Amino acid sequence: MYICYLCNGLERMSYDCAVCGANMLDGGKIVDYYGDYSPYMEIEDAQMVDGVPNSYGEHQCVHIGVCSACNHMEEIMVKEQTFH
Numbered sequence: 001m002y003i004c005y006l007c008n009g010l011e012r013m014s015y016d017c018a019v020c021g022a023n024m025l026d027g028g029k030i031v032d033y034y035g036d037y038s039p040y041m042e043i044e045d046a047q048m049v050d051g052v053p054n055s056y057g058e059h060q061c062v063h064i065g066v067c068s069a070c071n072h073m074e075e076i077m078v079k080e081q082t083f084h
């Protein structure tokens with residue numbers, strides 16, 4: 001199965017701020033910022049059920065990165081990885 005290592009606490013975000021170059025912190029999944037309607041979650045659930053992990057194309061989890069220095073926010077595509 002594919003999981004997002006950031007969501008599962010297995011990895012820390014390691015991106016540099018595009019503005020100032022400081023460390024970016026994980027601000028959470030982007031769906032948390034867009035309210036109750038979360039198509040991503042539904043699709044993830046569907047993947048679990050039908051056993052076709054590729055039904056959502058690229059395995060990417062979209063996070064919000066927040067710069068620890070200047071608070072610049074950026075969408076960051078986190079590649080999901082296989083987990084055994």
Ligand SMILES: [Zn+2]
Nearest residue numbers: 004006007061
């Ligand atoms: Zn994630």
Ligand SMILES: [Zn+2]
Nearest residue numbers: 017020067070
């Ligand atoms: Zn910054």
